[in-house]
Amino acid sequence: ENIFDRSRMAPKTPIKSEPIDLSKQKGCTPERNPITPVKITDRPQPDPWTPTANLKILVSAASPDMRDREKKKELFRPIENSEQSDTPDSLQYDIVDDGTVDEFEKQRPSRKQKSLGLLCQKFLARYPNYPLSTEKTTISLDEVAAILGVERRRIYDIVNVLESLHLVSRVAKNQYCWHGRHNLSQTLKMLQEAGELQYGELMTSQHKEQDLEYKFGERKKEIIPDSQDRPLLDFSEPDCISASANSRKDKSLRIMSQKFVMLFLVSKTKIVTLDIAAKILIEETQDTVDHSKFKTKVRRLYDIANVLTSLGLIKKVHVTEERGRKPAFKWIGPVEFPENTDELRGHSPTSDPVPGTQRGACVQYQTSATGKQKFTRHASFNSAQPCEATRRKVSSEPNSPRQERQAATANSDENCSKMINLAAVCRQKIEEDTGSAKNSNITLPFSHLPVPGDSDFCVNPLPQAVFPVVQADVPNFSLPVGISSQASHSSTPADSNAENGKPTLVPSQPFVCFPSSSLFMLCHGLQENNLSEPLPTAGDLGNRSAEAQAAVPPTVCQKRSSHKCSSPSAPDEEPAAKKQTLEHSDVPLSLVVPKKPSESPKAESSPGGGCSAAAHLENNHLDLASPAAPEAANKESTKPFDCLEQEKQSQSKEPDEPSKGNEHISKENANQPFQPQYLYVQPAAGLSSFNFLFSANQAPGAISLAANQLPSLSVPCVMVPSAALASFPLVCSPSFTSPLSPVPDGPFSAAASTNFSMSSLASTSPVFISTTAVVTPKVSPAPSVDPQQPAHPALHLSPVLTRSCSAVKLDSPVCMGHPVTLLKLQQPSSAPLTPKSIRPAHHEAFFKTPGSLGDPVAWKKNEGNQTRNASSVQRRLEISSTSPD
């Protein structure tokens, strides 16, 4: 024990680093020692803090209780130091304590020393933030309780909150599995998305507490009936876990924790006061809010807040209002999540626990290196969780059994409010569907989250994560083909490939809308710039390329996928994407396009017929692009598409926002990213009733299909039945595929992509499929700007992909993934596209900035990436055209 403590002590000071984690395992971290002088002092003192130390030790030996106390004390000290200080005071502080009271203290450690927050820090210090995927750390509640010197009850409080964020998962009685923060980003992303669905509007609109309260109350009741009970996100644990364990009733603390986090994520200000949060949470749960309940809720929130504070996700602040000063908490964790959490991870280890910093950084980071890492990690991650991984994608939830259950339930149930859960559900479904239908491969990347696409709904993001999508996308194309490709990449290069893949395909598409009945849209995401994030690698290149890619995405994606496999290029691309993000974050996408895919393509190739498809894809994208593409390169090409879309949009627009969004996007895109382009396909042969729009970006695949022979298309989109639509304005499609897709595994991932089958379509109702949310990126620039875009055809869309990744699943039956075959879309190339009006020049004008979109939030422009994209969904597709031809 002594040893243990010591190590800890040393580190104390520097809080930042993750000393904690390391400490325990590694012992002392070098860092620490050096860091604080203070420590040194500490060290010198051997074990005994106080003169009586020795005596104490003896006593403790005799008495377990004493021992515990001592432990506590010691433990606390370190922690306190770390926290409180950074300053040397800590030493003094400690010393003082020791000296003064010694025993007394032991007996009566100050309340602070016993706080849940400190306890949680101690707890966290025992485990690495980013444990190797391979190692699974199991936590024994009894053991931990004993070590930390607290009753088990307290450990439950901590673990429940950690579980809500997926830092741990329950494996069995008394046993929890430590996952660390690898999935934190994803989890947060999911929560953000879920939160937006639930609270987004409210928050967006304003923070006012009251407003919120009211709104929430109303909404929740309306919307979320059930959701409350079940965890929005389930995090399930690994498949492995016994399902039985979970069976119990939902843990309110866990749900509460998630909701609480959601509030932060949705909040513009990132500050949430306890009373508001309590009210909101109470309302959800119950109608009656009596004072006592309120008090209880607040107490719980304190518990949760303490843990979150220890995690470095929030910090306490005070908000002064009319009524006075109110306690509140501010979110200091990551705001935008790349989908990949991984990035962070990579860094994090180094850095520390203090989340704030890192996280914030995350976004920024995205350097190539990071990106790579990410992927890699994912891969590893997946591997780690084999079972699940396969099925679900990694990202989202690892666990499966539960999830499955939930999913199932959800499906059946309907969970309710769909909107709310929609995203999640959709995702799952998609996955499931795909899986079942296809292979299961689907694994999709989705895992990330579904990104919602729309501005409204989806707030988030899409971003990065997406990548996986790509893969998915690929698969989409044609399974057969896709698969091959996927497989290949998966196998290969693995990460890179995967990454590439993701983007490629489908990136993310954002969503769909549709009012009109007969239309069917497919959008790809565009990627927003961000998306790309996934791509880590090359950073630089990436930027541009990414942008370029973004524009191109679809095509690119495909290419990528293929490329990836084959070549290195892939990596680059990804990175690029990221960069884009970084750079342009704002911009989402541009339409343009891209082309280029071919560049690398090939390699992978495709195998046979299917392959051919794949191959085609590339070609296709070309095709797609072609019409546009060639131009695309120029950017102008896009126009046509735009036109179509616009029209549609106009029609569809129902949602105003969307349109706006689009516009915005476009502008942004202009910057660089791509715009999403869409191809409008007239109903051709079989589709009589449907019109299709493909996003140029993604389109490739799809299109290609049409053009080519693909027997069936698989689009990574989601389909929604019109009926469903009615209720909802938008649907996002996740790009399924993509999302995370780490897919390394391969097969599935590909599978993931959804296919739509005509049958589904049959309904005539309008459907939208989007892959990515991309939406609108800023197109405009393209024309003029060529600079960016032009660049890297190779890139591929990655960015887009990313976003799109998040797929949405629909609960409704609608979704599905059947393969659709659109055979006919004729349009192979450009023709279809149409351009109705493209406004090239204007595009910028058209596109509104993100801001215009409704959600400002989304806009985080910053890198933002992701978000933006999401919103795009609705947007129209405007593309700028530039001069195509």
Place this chain on the structure above:
DNA sequence: CGCTCCCGCCATGCC
């Protein structure tokens, strides 16, 4: 004085 929130009773539910 009031914000925090520790502490532990006790309900719930699995085994």
Place this chain on the structure above:
DNA sequence: GGCATGGCGGGAGCG
């Protein structure tokens, strides 16, 4: 019935 969980709220530490 025993045990693991975890809801809950009294009431005390602390600023």
